[in-house]
Amino acid sequence: MGIYVVAVGLVVRDGQRTWRFERALDDERKTVVFLDELTHAPRTMSLAELHRLVDSGRLSVDRGDSPSLLRTTGRPAALISTVEDLRPDVRAEIERRHRYLLYLRKLGITRGQRKRITQAIDRLAGKLPLQAAGKEALDPRPPSASAVMDWMRRSELSGGNLAALVHRSSIRISGPRANPRVREAAQDLIGDHYLQRKRPVLTETKLLIDRKLSALAQAGEVPHDEARISMSTVKRMVLAVPPFERDVARFGPAYAKNKWRYSLAGLRVTRPLERYEIDHTILDVVVIDDTSGMPLGRPTITLIVDSFSGYVAGFFISFWGAGLASALAALKVAIAPKHDVTADQGLGQPWLPYGIPMLIVADNGLEFHSPQFHAVAMHLGTDLEFCPTRQPWFKPVVERTLGTLNLYLPASGRVEKPRNNYLPLRADKTAAITFGALCRGILKAVVEILPFERNARTLCRPFEKFSEGMEGLLPPSLPTSTEELNLIVAQSDTATVNHEGVVKNYLRYHSDGLRDLQRATGAKFSTTIKLDPNDISKLYVRDPVSGAWLCVPSCRPEYTTGLSIVQHKAIRARVKGDLNQRNADEMLIRSKLELIDEWNTQHIRGRRLKPTQLRGLAQLTSGHVLGPKPERGLAGGDSQPRLITESELRPMPTDIPTFEPIALRRRDAR
Incomplete structure (x- = not known):
């Protein structure tokens, strides 16, 4: 996956034709104009249409200087690779290089400025560049300026693809690792000795680990040739402990909270797309199905808001609950241009936000801390920041927007807050708003109501603040494809x-x-x-x-x-219920039993036939058996001649012999 910007120098390929970006028109559709590089024929499309064509693969981003008629059509590769599929050590190295590149990019340094790159690395003093989440750790081997310039060159030539940062030695087979009992002993001493408030040095912990390994070797628990561990391995085991937990153990929770989580200055946001806040909540209304009218329950909404202006950048409503799939769906809506959405729904105002944000702020939900969400952020080239535990005011804009949005929900089916000496009405009994009407109403509130509400403190409207802030910025970045993101959050089996x-x-x-x-x-x-x-x-x-x-x-x-999988399972359950109501299983079993009885009866009857009769019957076909019955003549005879008569099918009568009586004489009668 690469990153592109709708600006001068953008070239897209459609088959064997290449189109170079010419200009953007200042209209409601955000129309962009491309020129054919050979004929200079113009081609216009909306920004949303451009994003959709690039995402689907019909247009490929091509940064070549000149077109070539002999070049084959650029087609997306059939096999897809993501950062999630790499080994942990390779992924950690990519993240390390990626952090250096983000740090230099934020300073405005390009790959040819060797002197500025060297000065920036020296200012770090052996530490990794700080992310927006405040993740700081020592870098055991800071890179040289030449190495960083090589990373920048490979990243820029690949269009920001993370695969360009993979170390070439990552495909080599690693050597033997330490004995599990040795690593267990080292981890015990790191936790019991190094991670303490006395803050001992790591060399002292290493001496204690060696003494314990020597005792294990003498006891016969570990072979003598394996009872050792290097200092670098001990350092890697220490670095494997989360930095926040290391600070809590060695400096105390107050120091760690102040270093990692606490902020006294509030939000320092200077422009749009700098800081996005994301959160889930269950709407306080019960909706009904558009077709059947049955109550469906309370849906969950995932909302993304721009911290600078308070403008809602994207949302997603579903019954999936708070999860990774809902977060990614809302993020894709926030990134994509949304003129087509507002035009299809007949709204009179545009929905301005689009593009990849610089920072995403989330709470401590498991879906945001998952490796998949971190991989999504790395593919988009954005940072992540997490709120302190039980401090939702760290992302106040999205929390305030969710509370305001609940005020515009309909009264029918609303969930009431429990009160003393009062029994609230059941929301499922009063529900009268369909799910489709709820989605359209939320969209109207997000596009035409919330952006035009005046802030009581700043007396500014989000629509004007966002549009004025975008006028002084470069065009936002857009992903060339979202298939890698879908692959990361998909369910494995x-x-x-x-x-x-x-x-x-x-x-x-x-x-x-x-x-x-x-x-x-x-x-x-x-x-x-x-x-x-x-x-x-x-x-x-x-x-x-x-x-x-x-x-x-x-x-x-x-x-x-x-x-969706939920709809597929619901359809199967519905069809299965209809079959059960019609006793389909019982009818099938009865038909199978009747067929078995029919086969058995015909088997017994066929054994009684003579060979000559069987040869005559062999000329019959299924057409004679299953076809229409032949019409009989006036005399009652069959119109078609028969091969075997009914009398031949009857068993032949057997003649009973007669015997003459025999007179028996007695001997005394003589």
Whole structure:
């Protein structure tokens, strides 16, 4: 994934034609004009349409200086790699280099200014550059100016792709690691001795670790040749402890809170897109279904607000609850241009915010602290900052906006606050607002009401403050694709790939790319898959060899397009309930039993037939059995001749022999 800016120098490719950005028109649609590099033919489109075409892959960002007719069409790669798929040590090195590049970029230093780069690294004095979250740690090996310039060159040539910062030696196989018992002994002494308020030096802790390892070797718990650990390993184990926890253990909670979490000056925001705040909440209203009219419950809204102006940049409403998928969906709305959304809903005011923010402030929810959300921030090139524990006023703008937004909710179905000596009405009994009407109402409040409310302290309106602040800034950055972000937050599972592809949730997924992967790996193999719960029209299959991901579409696109996993399960449950009401299972079992009885009866009857009769019956077909019955003549005879008569099918009568009586004489009668 790369980053691009709609400014002079932007070149996009559509097939074999390349279009260079010419200018942007100051109209409501935010129209941008491109010129063909060969014919100078103009091509106009809205900013939202440009973002949608680049995100879908129909337009590719090309930074070449001149077009070439022999160049092949730029198509997106089939395999996708993310930072999440790398080893922890490689990911840590990428993050270290990325922090240096962000630090120099904020200082306005380019890759050719060697002297300024050297001075900036010297000012750090062996420490990693501070992130917005205040994460500070010692850098055991600060880079040289040449190394940083090489990182900047590789990052700029790749369009800001994080893969350009991967160390070339990361593919080498690492050597043997320390004995688990040795690491356990070292961790015990680091926690019992080094992480104490007396703040002993690390060399003293290293001596105690060596003495304990010597005792373990004499006791026979650890082999003598493995009863040792290097100073660098001990330092890495200390650095593995979160810096905030190290400060709490060695300096106390008051020092750590003041260093990491506490702020006395309030929000220091100077421009739009500098600081975005994100939060979830459950709306105080019960909505009903648009089709059936049944109560659905209270939905959850994820809101993103610009701290500088108080302008709502994006929101997402669902019944998924507070989670990673909701946060990513709201973030994608906040980044994308939104003129088409307001035009389709007939709103009279534009929705201004778009672009990648510089900083995202979130609370301490598990979804924000997850490695997936950190990987999303790294791919977008933005920083993360977390509120102190139980201090929601650290992000006051989004908290205030959520409270104000609840005031515009309808009275029907509103959840009332408990009061003394009062029984509130049940919200599900008074609910009368559909989910679609709620979404449209929230959109109208976000676009046409909240931006034009005057702040009581500053006497400024968010709409004017945001638009005036954007006039003095460069064009915002936009991602070339959001498929990597969808891959990061997708749900992981294990599945088997065979000749019919991948079967997940009773749906089959297959493609030509998966067929090629099978031919290179095996006809049947087990691997990891990822499925986006918001869109089950495709899933991602992990290549067992390279570790990259392959996007595989569904074999039933007419059903799965735009369908979520929750809707799919609800549809299956509804259909299954209808079948149960019609006693479909009982009818199927009764039909199976009747078929078994029919086979048994025909089997007994067929054994009684003679071979000659069987040969005659062999000429019959299913058309004779299942077709219409032949019409009989006037005399009652059949119109069609028969091969076997009914008398031949009857058992032949057997003649009973007669016997003459025999007279028996007695001997005395002579």
